[in-house]
Amino acid sequence: MLSADSRELSRQLQLHQQKIFPPTSQKTIRQFTPAEAAYYIGIGEGYLRQVASEGHGPEPLANGRRVYSPEDMDRIRASLDEKNSTQKYVPIRRAGEKLQVVAVMNFKGGSAKTTTSAHLAQYLAIRGYRVLAIDLDPQASLSALFGHQPELDVGEGETLYGAIRYDEPRSIADIVRATYTPNLHIVPGNLELMEFEHETPTAIASGTAESMFFARIGEALAPIESLYDIVVIDCPPQLGFLTMSALCAATSVLITVHPQMLDVMSMSQFLAMTSELMAVVENAGGRTSYDWMRYLVTRFEPNDGPQSQMTGFMRAIFGNRMLQYPMLKSTAISDAGVTKQTLYEVDRAQFTRGTYDRAMESLNQVNSEIETLLKSTWSRK
Numbered sequence: 001m002l003s004a005d006s007r008e009l010s011r012q013l014q015l016h017q018q019k020i021f022p023p024t025s026q027k028t029i030r031q032f033t034p035a036e037a038a039y040y041i042g043i044g045e046g047y048l049r050q051v052a053s054e055g056h057g058p059e060p061l062a063n064g065r066r067v068y069s070p071e072d073m074d075r076i077r078a079s080l081d082e083k084n085s086t087q088k089y090v091p092i093r094r095a096g097e098k099l100q101v102v103a104v105m106n107f108k109g110g111s112a113k114t115t116t117s118a119h120l121a122q123y124l125a126i127r128g129y130r131v132l133a134i135d136l137d138p139q140a141s142l143s144a145l146f147g148h149q150p151e152l153d154v155g156e157g158e159t160l161y162g163a164i165r166y167d168e169p170r171s172i173a174d175i176v177r178a179t180y181t182p183n184l185h186i187v188p189g190n191l192e193l194m195e196f197e198h199e200t201p202t203a204i205a206s207g208t209a210e211s212m213f214f215a216r217i218g219e220a221l222a223p224i225e226s227l228y229d230i231v232v233i234d235c236p237p238q239l240g241f242l243t244m245s246a247l248c249a250a251t252s253v254l255i256t257v258h259p260q261m262l263d264v265m266s267m268s269q270f271l272a273m274t275s276e277l278m279a280v281v282e283n284a285g286g287r288t289s290y291d292w293m294r295y296l297v298t299r300f301e302p303n304d305g306p307q308s309q310m311t312g313f314m315r316a317i318f319g320n321r322m323l324q325y326p327m328l329k330s331t332a333i334s335d336a337g338v339t340k341q342t343l344y345e346v347d348r349a350q351f352t353r354g355t356y357d358r359a360m361e362s363l364n365q366v367n368s369e370i371e372t373l374l375k376s377t378w379s380r381k
């Protein structure tokens, strides 16, 4: 019964997906206006106009305007650095700067982990960093959002499980996939990730594993670490072995929280359990110190009294461990999510202008605050 239902559901989902995204319609990042491109490159609009007219930018459209793809922005960054003999605009890691691994977590479903991970990973890629997104959630919504259907496009051993399993793990290099966003790669997820939760107790009991569960994600990343600047891990909504291994691989932690009483109470439990478990892992030799750890308020409605109160309450307790900017609730984000798109993909004309722009402003504030933390870890300004 269940298996017939599951097959039929999966088939219907596939049909539905094909209707939303016919095979011919490739997912893409949208093109950016000169103002947006200047912002992501990190120069003034006037300077961008000059650089573009010197032949380093895209050709103008028929109406004389230019729009910029992420590739155009990459080319302009490279030409700016060449022109000024600097290493200022291409932001990739320099000697002595270590790979940064950001774990996005909370065990409350719906706290916007996946939305936050997806937009952070894309933002950093558009800014020119080499980014790897890892979908560690068996529900695999991040993979779906980035165009890899967990049941259809992701085969056996093609999730991170393939690289961290106890029996004949494969190299993560064979698992990583490109996405339609330049500079952004993904390790997709699907249900097979659950196997790690089931096999770990046996591996611990038998004592035959070459390395403990908490070390496995960090070790799996080692062969490709020089190819990336930042890894973003979308953690599952529970505190299992996958999450603990991600916490040991992480150099920083972002905890997403919707500012409502029940969510904050659940987070409080989550923090208590995490700290207990991590103490155990630490005793067993796991590394658990972070360059930074921050709480991000998500789906925030400034006009909602109780939400503002709850945010103030958290600020009083956590101080500057709260990000200064919250992510505002916006129909632009939720509507884009319905068609499995991010704000960097949906057409701005689909929304009333104010709606899209307010969401994008909030998103850029949050992401650039996180980027500043990443840069300060590398001792950059």
Ligand SMILES: Nc1ncnc2c1ncn2[C@@H]1O[C@H](COP(=O)(O)OP(=O)(O)O)[C@@H](O)[C@H]1O
Pocket: 108, 109, 110, 111, 112, 113, 114, 115, 116, 141, 237, 298, 299, 300, 327, 328, 329, 330, 331, 333, 334, 337, 338
């Ligand atoms: N800033 C936002 N504004 C509006 N809706 C949001 C926002 N962030 C997330 N959502 C919506 O909330 C739901 C849960 O978000 P999701 O990122 O999937 O949470 P999680 O991964 O923690 O379970 C999704 O439907 C998503 O589109």
Ligand SMILES: [Mg+2]
Pocket: 113, 114, 115, 137, 141, 142
């Ligand atoms: Mg999720």
